[in-house]
Amino acid sequence: MATPYPPQHPAQPNQPVPQGGYAPNGAQHPAYAGYAQQGPYAQPPAQPHVQGPPQAPAQAYGQPQPAYGPGASVPPGAPGCRVCGAFPAAADVTIRQHTGLLVAMRTDKAQGPLCRTCATAIHRQMTTKTLAGGWFSPMSLFLLCWLTLAANVHAHFKIAKLPHPAPTPATLHPGKPILQRPLAYVGLSLIAGWVLFLVVRGLS
Template identity: 50%
Template sequence: MTTTTTPPQNHNGPLWGAAPRPTACRGCGAADAADFAVRAHVGVLVLMRFHRVDGPLCRRCGRATVRVMTTKTLCQGWWSPFSLFIFTPFTLVWNLIAAMRFAKLPLSEPAPGRVPLDEGPPVHARPLAYVGLLPVLWVIWFVVGGIARSS
């Protein structure tokens, strides 16, 4: 009687036969990358749009993506009631967590023939980031006006 042995199972691999996720940066091919998503939210009166860029991203490409997506959210994310109080703050916190994860990565060289994404100026130096102050100022004006009328 012959017995067959099964090869040892890799318990650290993907489940259900899914393909393993790449670990190199999807932007520039750098070796050190974090597999984390960056999000943007756009609120349009009663409609909403959600944008997502999945990793893996290296430090430079991750920071560039966070800056672009956060600026987009700060500019266009406030224009719906649900966006104002729920989705935009959630998206901004998510991107802050993403920025901290990418900041922990070491600087690494891109793959030959590839260039990392341009980080550009920080979010606070981008004029579109301040468009989000308009709805905040409007809410403050509305609340203060309501308090003044009730007095």
Template identity: 40%
Template sequence: MIDQDQARKFWTSWVRREIGGNDMIQEAAVSAAVNELLLGHDNQAAANAARDTAHRLSGGVPTPHAAPPQQGGREVVATPVAAAGPAASGHAGAPLACRLCGSTPAANMSIHEHNGRLLWMVHKTNKGPFCRDCGTALLRHHQNSTLFQGWFGLFSFFITPVTLLLNLVAWRKVKALGPPQRDPNVESKLAAPLTPGKPLLRRPGPYVAAVVVAAVAIFLGVKSADTGGCLDSNTELANRKTDLHNTYVRTFNRDSAAIEACTSVDCERAPKLEIVAALKTFNDGLNGVCWPDTYKADAAALVRANSAMADAVTLWAAATTPDEDQSRAQVVTDELARRRAADAVLSRDLGVPAATPAAS
């Protein structure tokens, strides 16, 4: 009994060197060679089967031989043989037959492969119908190749999981098929179904994918640990804080001008309450940020200062007389100074000053 794994390894190398062709042709040629060995035939029969299979799948183009015959000092040009037509695929009520070996039952499916190449990418698709064994062989081959080579590119890193999920549709169809039955009178590209080959978990692809996913998870975990569980950079945090600050400042400056223009306490009430609302929005934004431990205390201090000022302005807006208004305005001025100081501390620690300086 031959060792199928060793045989496939040897014939994979031989087919790649002596025959070439695309992945599907090479896989089919290797399977044909191994099938011959399993039937008890010798290596010459296996080589002939591999060449014949590649010849059929490549559309009748003659395949090279190790020692081409010579005649009169010149090579004899082989006459191409017409390729066998595809097996019947559901015509006139007939059941679907495998596109490769002609076996039934078969199912329509598309099997995908994606390879990332840093600056570009390669996507391959094999369309059926395929029988159970041919479909399994192709799925294992293309899934392994995708898992092995699919991650190495900016876009490919995200396309690869989609490709793997798309192949699950084909996998379900393959698993639902019964054993392939081949009518010897039906012409097909292969004399027998492809050998499924090693299961996916006995190929390198899944383990390369596991290493890639683990590396990404470790990187994100380390980054998260360094920032107290928050993934935003200092610059991102500073920009978010500055945006919140500037939005508040625009409201404060506009409403302060409106208050200055008022000639009665009642006129001032609406712009004062708008300032209160702007301070609450500022705090909502600050509370929505994931602050690293380094900045948590400063952010909390600014939230408290904003709240204290909002309370003071709310009380100011409730004034009913000019004297009461004047008295409460002084409290707002004191809270404004504290708010400015807390804002400045957080901005300084983040390393990016507020974009809109104002008396806020």
């Protein structure tokens, strides 16, 4: 009887038989694929670590996320404070200081963008110096000092409308209010003393 060709059940090659936990002659046995050593100290192959999408930190219920501060979204093109870099900041704030020097005058100004905290500190400092030394020239006494103070009052209401920014290490300290600073009464005291002197001299 003829044998069919090709044979229906071809002979399978001899498979290496593991001996003592290792495949003979360095061959890799299917039962030990992925293992460098068999036995009680064998370690499974390391699986690659797959990192999922980042998860946002949990927010406490009922606590809204601050509009400004570390990690908060800032509107595109929003100006930062020129002193400390905090948000938000007003770009159209101008604070002025006037000094009368008997025969000369000097006017300084600080312009935005400034946050509420830094603008308040600068406003209090420059307005106090204007009240202390802005009277000592004829033009300053009768016109320029008053205009400077009026402009700073307008700037004060504009600063008060700004929300409080997130504090930064470079934020200026506002200090005491203007009316609680003794320097603010120096110029007015000298003027009041001079007027009192003239009145008393005229009556005598």
